[in-house]
Amino acid sequence: MALRACGFIIFRRLANPAPPPDNIEYLLLQTSYGEHHWTPPKGHVDPGEDDLTTALRETKEEAGLGAEDLRVIDGFLQELHYEVRGRPKEVLYWLAELRDPGTAVTLSDEHQDYRWARLEEACSLAQHRDMQDTLRAAHRHLETWQDKQ
Numbered sequence: 001m002a003l004r005a006c007g008f009i010i011f012r013r014l015a016n017p018a019p020p021p022d023n024i025e026y027l028l029l030q031t032s033y034g035e036h037h038w039t040p041p042k043g044h045v046d047p048g049e050d051d052l053t054t055a056l057r058e059t060k061e062e063a064g065l066g067a068e069d070l071r072v073i074d075g076f077l078q079e080l081h082y083e084v085r086g087r088p089k090e091v092l093y094w095l096a097e098l099r100d101p102g103t104a105v106t107l108s109d110e111h112q113d114y115r116w117a118r119l120e121e122a123c124s125l126a127q128h129r130d131m132q133d134t135l136r137a138a139h140r141h142l143e144t145w146q147d148k149q
C-alpha cells in the first residue's frame with residue numbers, strides 16, 4: 001500500500017509595493033535529517049485520521065501554525081505521486097493563506113530551517129519537478145483568486 005501524507009502549501013501576502021501576485025511568498029521547511037530537502041509542511045496520515053485533519057495537525061506540529069492562523073483557499077487540492085525508498089507515496093496538498101503575515105513560524109526538531117520564498121525561489125528550493133508544478137499551479141490559482149478579493 002502507498003504511503004500517504006497530507007499538508008498545506010501556505011502563502012502570505014505582503015503589504016509591499018509589488019503588485020499581486022508578486023507580493024506572495026510561500027512557506028518551505030528544510031528537514032534536519034536525510035538530504036535536508038525542502039517541502040511545505042506535511043506528514044504521514046495516522047491510522048483512522050482523515051486527510052484534512054492530518055494536514056492541519058502536521059502544519060501545527062511542524063510550523064506552529066494552527067487552523068485559526070490559516071484561511072483555506074477553495075478549489076485547490078493537488079495530489080503528488082512519487083517513490084520513497086522503493087515504495088509509492090501519495091501526498092495531498094491544500095492551499096492556505098496565513099491570515100496575519102507577521103505570524104511567527106515555530107519549527108519542531110524535524111526541521112532545521114524555513115524560508116518565506118517568492119515563487120521562483122520556492123521552486124528552486126523545492127527541486128522536485130512535481131512540487132515545482134504544484135507551486136506554479138497554486139500561483140496561477142491565486143492570480144484568479146486575488147482578482148475576486
Ligand SMILES: Nc1nc2c(ncn2[C@@H]2O[C@H](COP(=O)(O)OP(=O)(O)OP(=O)(O)OP(=O)(O)OC[C@H]3O[C@@H](n4cnc5c(=O)[nH]c(N)nc54)[C@H](O)[C@@H]3O)[C@@H](O)[C@H]2O)c(=O)[nH]1
Nearest residue numbers: 005033034035037039042043044080082084110128130131
Ligand atoms: N534520520 C532520518 N529520519 C528520517 C528520514 N526520512 C524520514 N525520517 C523520519 O520520518 C519523519 C517524517 O515523518 P512525517 O513528517 O510524518 O513525514 P513526511 O513529511 O512525509 O517526511 P519524509 O521526509 O519522510 O518524506 P518526504 O518529504 O516525502 O521525503 C522523502 C523523499 O522524497 C523526496 N521528496 C520530497 N518531496 C517531494 C516531492 O514533492 N516530489 C518528489 N518527486 N519527491 C519528493 C525527498 O527529497 C526525499 O528523498 C521524521 O520525523 C524523521 O524522523 C531520514 O532519511 N533520516
